[in-house]
Ligand SMILES: Nc1ncnc2c1ncn2[C@@H]1O[C@H](COP(=O)(O)OP(=O)(O)O)[C@@H](O)[C@H]1O
């Protein structure tokens with residue numbers, strides 16, 4: 001029976017299947033349409049991948065890309081950042097945004113490529129902690145503006161005193177992913193060094209949770225060294241003063257760690273390397289690979305350390321991957337990541353959220369996929385501005401940049417929900433945020449933040465990252481618990497004192513009536529008792 005069925009199936013597979021008649025293509029006719037797709041064309045169609053999927057988000061995103069760049073540039077130049085953000089409402093859902101910084105400026109010949117070409121930047125090819133990483137931020141914002149309003153991007157930049165300020169008007173040729181310079185002039189500019197970017201775009205201005213205001217407010221929390229002046233479309237100016245004059249610690253660029261490398265990347269690196277031998281290649285292209293470690297990797301891979309790097313075939317690369325996995329290699333150096341710092345994080349938080357109690361924790365460095373990272377967490381509890389019977393607010397920050405979208409899909413948010421807040425004296429419905437007058441901040445600092453998409457809105461869930469976030473939150477939770485139980489004890493003592501205080505005059509009267517105390521004697525006892533209570537209160 002079973003055999004018969006098999007036979008039937010076989011014969012139907014062999015039988016030639018003929019579809020119903022309709023217009024068909026040939027390989028040749030299809031070939032006529034097969035061609036390259038430029039990155040800008042791709043992202044013009046898929047702008048949601050970069051976070052430009054609706055006007056409200058687009059306005060926020062364009063500002064965010066420019067501000068992130070300004071802060072990165074200032075810090076790299078060792079300058080305390082002062083950034084001005086101006087948003088003008090031009091009517092008909094059009095806005096002009098202008099972001100000016102006091103950074104090192106941009107040399108003239110680089111301006112067109114930076115603002116008029118997607119995937120062009122200084123941060124992608126290095127492993128260093130920075131806000132930008134893909135080289136797609138500001139040019140995408142400019143492209144979105146151009147697509148929705150037809151207007152060019154305006155850039156003014158000066159690299160130092162005595163040097164000319166350059167003004168450019170640029171558009172992107174999306175077909176070729178190339179800048180088109182509309183004008184290029186030297187101008188008068190009363191700024192010693194810095195950059196001003198102005199983009200006209202279709203947008204929507206709203207206040208509240210995912211607004212420009214909120215982004216800037218949270219930026220101030222994670223960047224207490226930054227001064228931001230924000231001129232709103234309504235004409236009002238909000239200033240976030242800096243609360244410290246200390247720049248974030250200088251971070252070093254590192255080489256990739258062998259544990260994080262993928263097969264294809266390893267293959268490409270082998271092709272590019274200047275090193276002659278495999279052992280030399282491993283030592284020069286990776287961090288934490290000494291000669292001894294390189295030799296061990298080769299032994300574990302069954303390869304000779306002296307084999308020519310350029311002659312390593314595909315099979316050998318696979319073996320090399322195995323060799324790396326089998327070898328114990330020290331964790332990457334962590335001088336490449338700089339946390340905000342426990343004290344500064346509280347300073348930043350306190351300047352924006354008024355609360356009764358603050359706590360913060362900076363975890364020791366850890367590693368995911370070969371990339372070092374540091375997790376920090378902070379809490380602000382109580383205070384009039386925070387609702388007591390609403391879920392806590394979670395502020396997610398990655399390399400000092402606030403993340404405002406895709407909360408549910410973010411590892412930071414999921415870790416907050418996973419943490420058992422009941423252990424720390426808070427109410428928490430199952431699988432939800434704790435309900436308390438509470439703001440929770442989670443910061444991930446890393447040479448490479450694993451975002452779930454190019455729009456950089458949510459952190460991907462790696463077990464190592466989740467684990468660190470939960471630990472950081474637990475540490476803050478324990479501090480909160482101590483505060484809450486002290487507060488409870490104090491409230492209890494106060495209740496008792498109040499109780500006794502009400503009865504003191506009655507005690508006096510009782511003493512006079514029962515024991516025949518004089519008024520003076522009665523007063524003496526009352527004063528003594530009141531004094532004792534006061535001393536108890538003052539601790
Ligand atoms: N305001 C600025 N000041 C100085 N350099 C800038 C500024 N904005 C952008 N840049 C340079 O332009 C590059 C591209 O920026 P961007 O497209 O946002 O990509 P990314 O920030 O991911 O590298 C940056 O890497 C930086 O070198």
Ligand SMILES: [Mg+2]
Nearest residue numbers: 069132137138
């Ligand atoms: Mg950028």
